[in-house]
Amino acid sequence: MSKTFFEELNSENVTGVAYKNINLKKAALAYFANIGNATIADMCKELNLSAxxxxxxxxxxxxxxLVKDYGKVESTGGRKPNLYGLVPDSAFFIGVDIKQNHLNLGLSDLQKNLIRTVEDLPYKLDNNKESLEQLCHHINQFITDLPVPREKILGIGINLSGRINYATGYSYSFFHFDEEPLSKIIEAKIGIRVFLENDSRAMAYGEFCSDSVHGEKNVLFLNLDHGIGMGVLIDGKLYYGKSGYSGEFGHIPLFDNEIICHCGKKGCLETEASGWALVRMFRQKLEEGSSSLLSRRNMQPSEIGLQDIIHAANHDDVLAIELIARIGENLGRGIALLINIFNPELVILGGSLAATEDYIRLPIKSAINKYSLSLVNNDTKLKISRLGERAGIIGACLLVRNKVLIS
Amino acid sequence: MSKTFFEELNSENVTGVAYKNINLKKAALAYFANIGNATIADMCKELNLSAxxxxxxxxxxxxxxLVKDYGKVESTGGRKPNLYGLVPDSAFFIGVDIKQNHLNLGLSDLQKNLIRTVEDLPYKLDNNKESLEQLCHHINQFITDLPVPREKILGIGINLSGRINYATGYSYSFFHFDEEPLSKIIEAKIGIRVFLENDSRAMAYGEFCSDSVHGEKNVLFLNLDHGIGMGVLIDGKLYYGKSGYSGEFGHIPLFDNEIICHCGKKGCLETEASGWALVRMFRQKLEEGSSSLLSRRNMQPSEIGLQDIIHAANHDDVLAIELIARIGENLGRGIALLINIFNPELVILGGSLAATEDYIRLPIKSAINKYSLSLVNNDTKLKISRLGERAGIIGACLLVRNKVLIS
DNA sequence: TAAAGTAAATAAATAAATTTAAAAACTATA
DNA sequence: TATAGTTTTTAAATTTATTTATTTACTTTA
Known part of the structure; x- marks a missing residue:
């Protein structure tokens, strides 16, 4: 029943009153999707229609x-109105967050509820066909294990790092083997519509839909992990740029050093302000003889990873805290620049480094004050992500939901 | 007659069918305003209405x-349709472009035609009440000299440099004497609605509406003058940020020098890549004994201004060309960063320095290639402004027109 | 506890839009 | 040059949405 509806929703060559009705249905669904449940009176105002x-x-x-009557609700005097809203289990969406060394998967229903997640599933992201095969296998396994009929899953959102052209479904940094777009290739293997998205942008969207954001329309989200990613919300919508490559904040030429970045250039922000940089600095300090919780545990410098340093900082390791502050200061100079350019209402710090909370936030804040115009930076709040690691799957689910439901 | 219409347009408390009709009228006007003239069939498609x-x-x-029948037009076989469009002289708009040492004024009609301009009117922009008084006087004089009845002028757009809050009408960098917003103060003296705008953003809008832009939706405009300003078009609309302070590209902390910028900070892009920087470098070179067309004309280093250097470059002065190339390279590093962040379809170089055309464009282009990701910068065209100095008044007029007509 | 007041939902009446059909204006081809 | 084919425009018929009025449901106050 609902399947025929979604077909109708995307049908072409419909004109006149039929077209208008489809549009009204879309608008009503979009309203429910964004606002939640509503009364007839609410809908009248929103859609400018009569009761x-x-x-x-x-x-x-x-x-x-797709919609059901949720019964009566309190009123301000007078007859109680009925509340209407989406039927949660009439449709579902899957989000897949691909990290360097693991996979997070999630299932959300029509009402944004995250029904089930599988997190930290071991998976190695390599740029070869086996890795892609593995990925599809994991997704398929996740779906067959679900207590939800396959035909009720309306789409799969997949987050991948690097350059992604969201509109065409091409990925340029990973799995770019064929003529066909990657989204179509995965789609063929699983049999459900697939939408690719840049990982940081998807996380940003998850965060934008969370209660970190209250009505702010111009927001920046920073994904502070090994690399530095960014997602931009403008006028309440995700910003893509011409081909979806926007937000390459990590590779802006901000430093005058000789460190070669992953992108092949020199002087990128990532060379001085990322997780990679932190690991590099940390190892170097240890080799120079500095002491740390980690060195005292007899870890070799080359064994130490980003998570170890974050963990050390959160256990009051002075070296880790110092170096994170240095990263934060460098990053803050970059963020100052973003604030001058975007004049955003809010900047959200996400990604694994954000878990160090004020250890990273405060150095960033003071660098922002130092390097950006005060009239402008007074406008901007700086927050730590609420969703943490989950931002990715939530964002992926919500983006698919949006794609299917609203546009 | 048309006056009552514009009142009706902004009337509140209208519901139901009356409200819808007003909205349809707005949509029709907006369509004419953007597209130009159209047939009934065109409007049917655009507005999803029946003939x-x-x-x-x-x-x-x-x-x-407001609208008139422009007669028949060719068809693809079959009956010729009638063309409808806005009546050019049913409403007018004034644009005022305030520069450091002069004023440009313009009048446009409803059909975007620039009817009359007064350019290079001597005026000194100082941050005091006399200067503001002078400004109002000039505007009033311009209006009384016009062959157009005052009541047909629906608004005045004023471009001012510095921080402008477009929505509230406050200016923070100039004329910030009173509690009341500057726009209201000028409005009271002239008796016509006033809209303030940041100068670079207004120029950007003028350029976006010109034939430099063909369907591109994500465009950056750089105002290369003494300072460096920027206007950003996102999804076909001007981007403001929270309070309209976005685009402060000139004050991003990109250099590690000791030069104090106008904004009070060190290391701003403006200290190494602006007109001010060019003048400073040029004077210094002359003092160090370098030779130039200008020094051979017995000009003292301290007398030389930006226009002189631009003029010299366009007359093949080697020193001027060299230094403009250096400015261009520095600027290009900044633009590379913008391209990484915005992934725009087009970057337009405007302002007085843009008059040096390829002398500035080519060094910028090569710095962009050097400092930004190639997959991203391949997406971006780099053009010199078509409108030159006129971008300001055209943008100011069009912004008011938009404000009154569309929103 | 009854009566007055308020708001939502529904029904009937009315207004407004779309559809369908027909007329008008033009082009292309036999 | 007449006729068939197109497309626009207008007119009439029909559908659809809005208004207005009424009923239902509940709150507040006398």
Whole structure:
């Protein structure tokens, strides 16, 4: 029943009143999707329709199985209105967050509820066909294990790092073997619509939809991990740029050094302000004889990873805290620049480094004050991500939901 | 007649069918404003309405005096359609572009035609009440000299450099004497609605509406003058940020020098890549004994201004060309960063330095290639402004037109 | 506890839009 | 040059949405 509805939703060559009705249905669904449940009166205001029209519209959507009557709700005097909203289990979405060394998978329903997650599933992201095969296998396994019929899953959102052209479904940094776009290749193997997204942008979207954001329309999200990624919300919408490559904040030429970045250039922000840089600095300090919780545990410098340093900092390791402050200061200079350019209401720090909270936030904050115009930076709040590691799967699910439901 | 219409346009507390009709009128006007003239069939497609409805809508607008029938036009076989469009002289807009040492004024009609301009009117922009008084006087004089009745002028757009809060009408860098917003103060003295805008953003808008831009939706405009300003077009709309302070590209901390910028900070892009920087470098070179067209004309280093250097470069002065190339290289590093962040389709170079054309464009281009990711910068075209000095008044007029007509 | 007041939902009446059909204006081809 | 084919425009018919009025449901106050 609902399947025919989603077909109808994307049908072409519909004109006149039929077209308008489809659009009204979309608008109603989008409203429910964004706002949650609503009364007929709410919908009248939102959609500029009369009560009888909204009533028939809702009845149609109830017939389609997408909307249901949630019963009466309190009123400010007078007859209690009925509340209507989406039927949570009428449709589902899958989010896949591909990290360097593991996979996070999640399932959300129509009402944004995260029903099930599988986190830290061991998986090695390599740029070869076996790795891609493995990925599809994991996704398929996840789906077959779900207590949800396959046909109710309307789409899969996959987050991948590097250059992704969201619109065409091409990935340029990973799995770019064929003529066909990567999204189509995975789609063929799984049999459900696939949407690729840049990992940082997906995390950003997850965060934007969370309660970190209250009505702010211009927000920057920074994914502070080994690399530095960014997602930009402008006017309440994700910003892509021409081909979806926007937000390459990690590779802006901000330093005058001789360190070669992963991108092949010199002087990138990532060479002085990323997780890679932190690991490099940390190892170097140890080799120079500095002491740390980690060295006292007899770890070799070359064995030490980013997670170890973050963990050490959160256990009051002075060297880790010092170096994170240095990273933060460098990063803050970069963020100052973003604030001058974007005049955002809010900057959210996410990714694994954000777990060090004020150890990274405060140096960033003071660098922002130092390097950006005060009238401008007074406008901007600086927060730590609420969702942490989960931002990725949540964002992936919500993006697919949006794609299918709203646009 | 048309006056009552614009009142109706902004009337509140209108609901139901009356509200919808006002919205349709707005949509029709916006369509004409953006696209130009159109046939009934075009409007049907655009507004998703039936032919009879569009006919009555157009008749209403014709009654209001805003739209007229432009007669028949060629067809692809079959009956020739009638073309409808805005009545050019049913409404007018004034644009005022305030420069450091002069004023440009312009009048445009409803059809975007620039009817009259007064350029290079001597005026000294100082941050005091006399200067503000002078400004109002000039504007008033311009208006009384016009062959257009005052009541047909629906608004005045004023471009000012520095921090402008477009929404509230406050200017923070100039004329910030009173509690009241500057726009209201000028409005009171002239008796016509006033809209303030940041100068670079207004120029950007002028350029975006010109034929430099063909369907590109994500465009950056750089105002290369004494300072460096930027206007950003995102998804076809001007980007403001939280309070309208976005685009402070000149004050990003990109250099590690000891030069104090106008903003009070060190290391700003403006200290190494602006008109001010060019003048400083040029004077220094002369003092160090370098030779130039200008020194051979017996000009003292301290007398030399930006225009002189631009003029010299365009007359093949080697020193000027060399230093402009250096400025261009520094600027290019900044633009590379913007390209990484925005992935724009187009970057337009405007402002007085853009008049040196390839002398500035080519060094910028090569720095972009050097400092930004190639997959990203391959997406971006780099053009010199078409409108030159006029971008300001055109942008100011068009912004007011937009404000009154569309939003 | 009844009556007055308020808001939501529904029904009937009315207004407004779309559809369908027909007329008008033009092009292309036999 | 007449006729068939197109496309626009207008007119009439029909559908659809809005208004207005009424009923239902509940709150508040006398």
């Amino acid at each position: 009888p029209k909204v009533t028939t519209l809702l009845n149609d959507l109830i017939q389609d199985g | 009879p409805k569009v006919t009555t809508l157009l008749n209403d607008l014709i009654q209001d005096g």
